[in-house]
Amino acid sequence: MRKFVPLFLVLLVLAGRVQAGDAIADVDGLMSRYHGDVPGASLLVIKDGKPLLRRGYGLANLETHEAATPATNYRLASVTKQFTAAAILLLAERGSLSLDDHVRHWIPELPATHEAITIRQLLSHGGGLIDYEDLMPAHVTEQISDADVLRMLAAEPRSYFAPGTSYRYSNGGYVLLGLIVERASKQSLPDFLAKNIFKPLGMTHTLLYVLGGPEVTHRAYGYSEENGRWMRTDQSPTSATRGDGGIYSSIDDMAKWDAALYDHRLLSDDSRKLAFSAQNQVHDEPDVDAYGFGWRIHGDVLWHSGESMGFRNVIIRWPRQRLTVVLLSNRNDPEPYRTALAIGQRFLQP
Incomplete structure (x- = not known):
């Protein structure tokens, strides 16, 4: 009987390799829209801490024909929120x-009608703040800053609901969280993130981009398809806000971020549990049961998308199977969540 045990194990390993090979072969078909001389994408699949797939598709810059690679840096848009949440937890x-501090303790400029809102509620989109996008002047063309967002919210006493009683996704809430990081740490938000998250994790090419600050290396520029042609649409009036969407990163650096979410090299066990636990129930978004701190929760899956003018990104994690898919793209279409989900499902164990 002993003679057959090694053979059985070899057959199991070979079967696993065949399955993985078939899954990898399927991926290029799923990524077909990103192939060629078009705005592209970078794709990462990690299983048990090892990259199964690490590829670039299409172009990061149409004007210079620079190819998208694993080192290409994309504007993460709302994927930024998990880093802002991590900064607050640190x-x-x-x-x-x-976490139970009243937001007005740190941002007294807000009207007294917002006195009851806590940091915890901002983290889970339970503050009820009016969307700053709806408070912007009509036909604005200049980019707004975090200070502009604060001025708009400081002048708006209304709210959608009493704090802690409902859920409404709020970019403004995460702009305020970024300002709280600055006031509590006495550092700028870009510096705090760099010194306390990016550098300790070896995310050497990730940064919170601000005009006049360090430039983004290997930068992908955003594009939108208009009348059958790809037009550069890299920036919009809301592309300069920070805590809700200003980070640039690559799939190579996102692999380091993913690794840190399994142990205490950055956050304690208690902090990670808070981030990944249902803090606010969600009833009107597809594939979302609840929101944690910077993470959408759907059953055993943790994920978040990021969308801004010319960029569509997603990270999807199956922590129990130690499987993660990151798909970053510099184009307005297609929305990548379903593609990344389909890719991940090919590597899931039954």
Whole structure:
């Protein structure tokens, strides 16, 4: 009987390799819209801490014909929110703030009608703040800053609901969280993220981009298809806000971020549990049961998308199977969540 055990194990390994090979072969078909001289994408599939797929498709820059690669840096848009949430959790661990602090403790410019809103509620989109996008002047063309967002919210006493009673996705809430990081740490948000998250994790090409600051290396530029042609649409009036969407990163650096979410190299076990646990129930978004801190939750799946003018991104994690898919793209279409989900499902164990 002993003679057959090694053979059985070899057959199992070979079967697994065949399955993985078939799955990898399927991926190029799923990514077909990103092939060629078109705005592209970078794709990462990680299983048990090892990259099964790490590829670029199409172009990062149509004008120079620069190819998209695993090192290409894309504007993460709302995928940024998980980093802003991590910054708040780090400050809470250090005693610099409490998740149950009233937001007006840190941002007294807000009207008294918002007195009850807490940091915890902003993290889980439970603050009820009016969307700053709806408060912007009509036909605005200049980019707005975090200070502009604060001025708009400071002048708006209304809210959608009483804090902690419902859910409404809020970019403005995460802009305020970025400002709280600055006030609690006495550092600029780009510096805090760089010194406390990016550098410790070896994410050497990731940064929170601000005009006049360090430039983005290997930068992907955003495009939108208009009348059958791809037009550069890299920036919009809301592309300069920071805590809700200003980070640029690559799939290579996102692999390091994913690895840090399994252990305490950045956040404590308690902090990660908070981030990945249902903090607010969600009833009107597809594939979302609840929201944690910077993460959407759907059954055993953690994920978040990021969309801004010319960029569509997603990270999907199956933590119990230690499987992650990251798909970053510099184009307005297609929306990548379904593609990334289909790719991940090919590597899931039954």
